[in-house]
Amino acid sequence: MDESIVLQAEHINKSFHDPVTIPVLKDVSLIIKKGEFVSVTGKSGCGKSTLLYILSTMDTDYEGDLYIGGQAMRGRTEKQLARVRNESIGFVFQFHYLLNEFTVLENVMLPGLKLGIHSEVEVKDLAMDRLNTLGIQSLAAKKADQLSGGEKQRVAIARALINSPSIVMCDEPTGNLDKKNSLVVFDIFKKLAEENKQTLLVVTHDQEFAKNTHRTIEMEDGRIIKQ
Amino acid sequence: MNAHLIIRIAKALLLARWKQTLVAAIGVTFSITMFITLLSFMTGLNDLLDGLILNRTAHIRLFNEIKPSLDQPINQSKDYKGSYNFIRSIKSGSSRQEIYNSQAIMQALRKDNRVTGVAPKITAQVFFNDGSIDITGVVNGIDAREESSLFHFNDYVTQGNPLDIENVSNSIILGKGLAAKLLANIGDVVLVTTAKQQQFSLKVVGFFQSGLQELDKVQSYASIGTTQKILGKPSDYVTDIQLKMVDINQAPTVAKEFAKLFNADAEDIQTANSQFETGSSVRSLISYSVGIVLLIVAGFGIYNILNMMIYEKMDSIAILKAIGFSGLDVNRIFLVIAISIGFFGGLLGLFFGFLLSMFIDQIPFNTPSLPTIRTYPINYNPAFYLIASIFSLVTTYLAGWAPSRKASKVDPVIIIRGK
Ligand SMILES: Nc1ncnc2c1ncn2[C@@H]1O[C@H](COP(=O)(O)OP(=O)(O)O)[C@@H](O)[C@H]1O
Ligand SMILES: [Mg+2]
Numbered sequence: 138m139d140e141s142i143v144l145q146a147e148h149i150n151k152s153f154h155d156p157v158t159i160p161v162l163k164d165v166s167l168i169i170k171k172g173e174f175v176s177v178t179g180k181s182g183c184g185k186s187t188l189l190y191i192l193s194t195m196d197t198d199y200e201g202d203l204y205i206g207g208q209a210m211r212g213r214t215e216k217q218l219a220r221v222r223n224e225s226i227g228f229v230f231q232f233h234y235l236l237n238e239f240t241v242l243e244n245v246m247l248p249g250l251k252l253g254i255h256s257e258v259e260v261k262d263l264a265m266d267r268l269n270t271l272g273i274q275s276l277a278a279k280k281a282d283q284l285s286g287g288e289k290q291r292v293a294i295a296r297a298l299i300n301s302p303s304i305v306m307c308d309e310p311t312g313n314l315d316k317k318n319s320l321v322v323f324d325i326f327k328k329l330a331e332e333n334k335q336t337l338l339v340v341t342h343d344q345e346f347a348k349n350t351h352r353t354i355e356m357e358d359g360r361i362i363k364q
Numbered sequence: 365m366n367a368h369l370i371i372r373i374a375k376a377l378l379l380a381r382w383k384q385t386l387v388a389a390i391g392v393t394f395s396i397t398m399f400i401t402l403l404s405f406m407t408g409l410n411d412l413l414d415g416l417i418l419n420r421t422a423h424i425r426l427f428n429e430i431k432p433s434l435d436q437p438i439n440q441s442k443d444y445k446g447s448y449n450f451i452r453s454i455k456s457g458s459s460r461q462e463i464y465n466s467q468a469i470m471q472a473l474r475k476d477n478r479v480t481g482v483a484p485k486i487t488a489q490v491f492f493n494d495g496s497i498d499i500t501g502v503v504n505g506i507d508a509r510e511e512s513s514l515f516h517f518n519d520y521v522t523q524g525n526p527l528d529i530e531n532v533s534n535s536i537i538l539g540k541g542l543a544a545k546l547l548a549n550i551g552d553v554v555l556v557t558t559a560k561q562q563q564f565s566l567k568v569v570g571f572f573q574s575g576l577q578e579l580d581k582v583q584s585y586a587s588i589g590t591t592q593k594i595l596g597k598p599s600d601y602v603t604d605i606q607l608k609m610v611d612i613n614q615a616p617t618v619a620k621e622f623a624k625l626f627n628a629d630a631e632d633i634q635t636a637n638s639q640f641e642t643g644s645s646v647r648s649l650i651s652y653s654v655g656i657v658l659l660i661v662a663g664f665g666i667y668n669i670l671n672m673m674i675y676e677k678m679d680s681i682a683i684l685k686a687i688g689f690s691g692l693d694v695n696r697i698f699l700v701i702a703i704s705i706g707f708f709g710g711l712l713g714l715f716f717g718f719l720l721s722m723f724i725d726q727i728p729f730n731t732p733s734l735p736t737i738r739t740y741p742i743n744y745n746p747a748f749y750l751i752a753s754i755f756s757l758v759t760t761y762l763a764g765w766a767p768s769r770k771a772s773k774v775d776p777v778i779i780i781r782g783k
Pocket of ligand 1: 181186
């Protein structure tokens with residue numbers, strides 16, 4: 138297995154059955170290499186989100202094979218998959234999903250605390266480091282629900298980065314932001330890719346955004362038509 | 365590390381919804397408070413009512429019943445050995461009420477280490493003469509000291525000194541009801557007539573109130589010596605020997621043994637007062653049932669609030685799962701929430717239950733039939749507190765079980781997609 142391959146999907150098929158069977162993903166295969174900044178584009182409803190949920194191990198109801206860091210995901214228990222997500226995958230949603238009961242800093246720290254290999258103090262330092270990178274260290278003590286949309290999305294990115302994951306996946310991270318905030322978030326991704334060599338897989342509508350990534354995967358009707 | 369994190373998240377979720385949490389906890393607090401109070405009070409009452417009879421009743425009573433001999437002469441005849449003998453109209457012979465050799469028996473009993481106390485007694489049926497009216501009554505000849513130490517006789521003497529029957533010659537303590545009928549005051553002299561038509565005058569030195577009015581209308585107490593004199597019997601005449609046992613549950617078997625050994629009748633307390641056992645256990649059963657029902661209601665409260673919380677926190681659950689928490693972790697978070705509601709609610713409940721019991725313990729409760737009782741009775745048995753804590757934890761665990769399971773089964777994809 139090639140060391141440089143972070144994620145590999147082979148012949149992924151998925152259908153929804155409600156009540157009639159509709160195939161949503163058809164024979165999708167792709168490879169993401171270390172340090173790549175990849176965008177996935179396609180019309181709304183073509184199956185981008187569905188694919189991302191499968192690649193992130195949250196959805197296990199599919200045919201085909203998925204390898205993350207060379208390890209097959211098939212046949213793993215729910216607990217093992219949770220561990221994979223915690224350790225190797227950072228996920229950023231379209232909507233800014235933060236835990237409102239916690240402060241910004243605690244939100245960022247949670248996956249690190251869950252991982253349990255660093256002490257609380259170390260995790261705190263790591264979290265502050267991520268917040269610094271994203272230029273939002275001043276928000277650390279705020280409650281999550283006191284932030285603007287753009288700020289929340291940056292906190293979500295910081296949280297995705299806390300455990301230095303081998304890949305960060307984003308589902309339309311700018312889909313809910315205005316032009317200005319979209320640009321800020323895009324610049325962050327660019328910086329992560331260029332300076333930190335962070336592997337990124339970003340689903341987006343935004344052609345402008347896609348053009349500026351290393352590679353664009355185009356989807357149509359559940360198939361990859363170009364990559 | 366993981367446990368610490370789970371408790372931390374549970375705490376944050378709890379505090380974010382502290383009002384609902386408080387309502388749920390108050391439900392538990394209320395039911396535990398009631399459970400403790402109810403059991404303490406009911407058991408207190410049970411003890412009181414049992415004490416009313418059991419404290420004053422001998423565990424074993426030895427006596428001689430007047431009854432026909434089981435061994436009739438015809439059965440001893442060789443001629444009729446092989447036949448069924450029907451005998452009609454048997455009369456009791458000259459068998460005596462007195463216990464033979466009573467002094468020796470009492471000495472033997474005092475040495476028996478299963479027996480804590482021995483008290484002799486003589487019952488004498490008499491008439492109290494009040495002018496032209498005769499009132500039937502009973503004079504109990506007792507040893508005032510033994511009777512007090514074994515059967516709390518002194519507690520029931522409401523006026524006068526119980527030891528006076530020993531110290532004042534020809535003296536008597538009358539039941540309150542009997543005294544009222546005779547219009548007798550302390551220091552007065554009452555006239556008694558025995559079944560053998562002998563008359564005696566006795567000085568009233570005290571009144572006695574047992575709590576059972578029917579009893580107080582006929583009973584009176586005198587010393588053993590005085591009673592023997594009334595009956596014209598010698599100084600070793602005793603009709604009853606009363607025993608207290610170390611272990612009351614041994615009474616039935618030991619009674620049989622003594623009956624055989626001393627060739628007398630022996631009655632144990634369980635046989636004599638079987639209805640009291642039943643009463644006590646039914647009352648306990650009722651208190652436990654009510655307490656458990658209250659807890660179940662509180663459990664449903666917790667169940668509802670957890671369900672609501674899970675519904676509200678679907679997003680949070682989805683995020684937790686997306687960032688690497690397993691279903692089991694989520695399950696534990698909600699179980700911790702449920703059990704902490706049970707724990708803190710229950711702890712407060714124990715405290716308030718104790719306070720409420722103490723309060724009830726202060727409420728005056730005066731009734732003429734219970735002269736020794738001044739406030740409502742409360743039993744502060746630590747076992748109730750233990751049972752209540754176990755119950756509150758178990759109910760909240762059970763109430764949290766289904767919602768926690770539900771939370772652990774939340775599919776993050778559905779939640780994240782559904783926005
Ligand atoms: N739970 C579901 N049940 C049935 N069909 C679904 C479900 N979720 C998504 N779909 C369908 O699957 C297709 C792909 O959806 P999605 O992956 O969200 O597309 P995209 O993210 O590219 O817009 C759509 O046609 C959508 O209607
Ligand atoms: Mg989508």
